[in-house]
């Protein structure tokens with residue numbers, strides 16, 4: 320049994336903090352986060368925090384998932400690339416907001432965990448989980464209307480910008496290993512503009528266009 324309800328999460332952590340996109344709020348109301356948190360974290364499934372999912376990784380804090388999804392302003396027709404599948408929760412949220420989601424995870428065990436979570440929750444129909452280095456995007460399915468990166472990068476990987484449609488939107492945490500800015504890049508009429516929407520703290524994007532693996 321979870322210590323907080325999904326309604327409390329949506330009202331207190333999301334709506335009251337400025338998440339206004341009703342499609343995002345509805346998606347997060349309907350998706351059972353406890354199915355992605357793992358049995359040991361079930362009681363904290365709707366808490367205002369990231370949760371450990373093994374392999375040194377986490378499910379992103381609900382507010383950050385909502386903010387990132389809101390920044391993409393999805394209408395339901397888009398093909399989206401989700402980099403950093405983790406538990407599959409963020410992919411599930413994007414799957415309710417877009418037509419199709421390709422989600423890429425570098426750790427094979429987590430890609431498998433996420434696929435199982437999505438299947439069990441009955442949310443896998445429009446989501447494909449692949450294993451690989453998402454700092455290089457996923458060329459076989461490109462271009463994408465939107466790209467969401469849930470791991471911190473030292474810079475915006477050029478491959479991700481190249482795989483974005485025009486018009487298209489990319490949301491990504493950029494900065495040091497410890498602290499980042501959540502950047503939203505918009506490609507429109509051949510130009511790319513950037514705005515910072517929040518400070519944030521994500522686990523590193525480990526890959527050719529991200530950070531080197533430590534130790």
Ligand code: SAM
Nearest residue numbers: 378403405406408409424425453454524525526
């Ligand atoms: N979105 C996830 C969720 O809802 O559970 C949480 C993402 S977690 C904060 C970041 C994930 O990015 C980790 O699972 C990590 O293994 C993955 N990751 C890190 N570098 C990656 C890369 N180059 N390509 C794909 N996934 C990567």
